Amino acid sequence: MKALCWTGINKLAVETVPDPQILNAEDIIVKVRLSTTCGSDLHLLGGYIPAMRAGDILGHEFMGEVAEVGPAVRNHKAGDRVVVCSFVSCGRCWYCEQKLFSLCDNGNPNPAITEAMWGYAPGGCFGYSHAMGGYAGSHAEYIRVPYADQGAFAIPDEVEDMTALFASDAAATGWTGVDQIGVQAGDVVAVWGAGAVGQMAARAAILKGAERVMVIDRLPERLAQAADIIGADTINYASDSVAAELRERTGGRGPDICIEAVGMEADSTGPHYLYDQLKQQLRLETDRAIAVREAVHACRKGGGVFVLGVFGGLVDKFPLGAVMNKGLTLRGAQMHGHRYIPEILDGMARGEVTTSHLATHVLPLDQGPQGYRMFKNKEDGCVRAVFRPAG
Amino acid sequence: MKTTTKAAAAAATAAAGTGLAVNWIRRSRARAAAPGASAESRNRWRAVTVNKPAAEAAPDGKLPEPLAALGDRVEVRITPAPDGRGTEIAARLRAPEPAGPAAMPGRLAGRDPRQEVRSALRESKTLIEVGEVLRMDPQPAGERTSTPGGKLLDAVTKRARAEGML
Ligand SMILES: NC(=O)c1ccc[n+]([C@@H]2O[C@H](COP(=O)([O-])OP(=O)(O)OC[C@H]3O[C@@H](n4cnc5c(N)ncnc54)[C@H](O)[C@@H]3O)[C@@H](O)[C@H]2O)c1
Ligand SMILES: [Zn+2]
């Protein structure tokens, strides 16, 4: 089959690779219909997460049709239309029982790497380096899905492929942040990043009853989507002071909840951007936590900050004093998609969750390298490049 | 030895109240008390907690198969986790564990006895909880060009279940 492979830092190629096989009784093979780029891939592509091996197939956010089922699969049969959670979780360990699915004890067959980095290993994720399990990714014609009764979800008839696709990861990530930090009716919420993840976090907050939601970015086309389609207010950090705007728009209090959906490659108009970039290039810090710092600073006393953006290691100049003295709650997580995907699909069926606008560029897999270039450089208003492996 | 203690005490004053300093003092005291005996050199219990009651994790005291396969090389302890949150399965090598830099060649060659204990514990846990150990080979992949970083990563992933903090 054809697959889009990582071949080195900032290098991708479409290669012919062997088809996947059923390896465990609970596996299914999915014929991929749509598979999207995600901001997380950019961290891999650029070598910020150094556990990629030349030949690894990228992609973790996808939907398709069940092609084959293992002997122990109960909920799926060949031909079913499914969306698959980007994380691989067993559904039976203690963490899965607590509904903290991305912390699954049995989802990462490669625990040594992340145990060394973080003390304990989170679960595994498709197409997300050997640190997160070394699973072949979804930018391919077919993909093997372990624990399929847990991780694959039937798509309601009313929901189109392109809408359902984003339940796999971007929407489920937004839902994770909003639910885990405890957004409540009446809250004022600020979201850093107007990519797919930030937009979905904003939508989840609105559906939870947040009274006002503000999305921060510098890309006008993304801010326009956040305003027109998601229904949020916006702040452009390139032309405005985020701190001053938030203070002014919250009666001087600051947002109740701040959600960071930017990640380790954040940029900024200020001088600390150069500082962080230099340190990151010299490997003196692994991540640029610019938006997290800003969120911690802007948050009201006693408020909550949730880190949805991906970070790999160490950050510099972290305002721990603000966390402590303002009595903040600081949390983060990889997405617990298994918990939220059913509710997201229902919301999609009711027309409350719109996602297809995120797919600004739909391409055949052969154009994978171009798709990533556009997505990485945010060329031509690209929010997400989505691949159709079947052509 | 005296200087170590003094240095630690000075650091403790500088960073009064931090857990780091406290640990540091404890460690230098331990070193002062038993010269040559580092904290790493004693055989450790390595443990996983499985999300099942003991009666299901080890019915009639029967060990899960990967641990049973280690025979007399390990002692095994099975105890309920606090608050009924599953069962702790711990194993400890009977022979002294290799220590320090001298252990490195064995670890790289996959001959370190701790590695089979870690693998057996991890496999036991997943067998008890889900009934099957995830298989990862063969998987589709593009051309695995040979690079120094790639070689290192291959070496690490080959020992994926045998290394780590366990
Ligand atoms: N926690 C999870 O499970 C999970 C899942 C998916 C993605 N992610 C992470 O979420 C983040 C966003 O993903 P995405 O797909 O939306 O990526 P994206 O690259 O499309 O979007 C990131 C956005 O952040 C904006 N940005 C950069 N610096 C900023 C700053 N200082 N302030 C405000 N905005 C800034 C960029 O302009 C861009 O629009 C990434 O780090 C990704 O790895 C996490
Ligand atoms: Zn993602």
Ligand SMILES: [Zn+2]
């Ligand atoms: Zn689990």
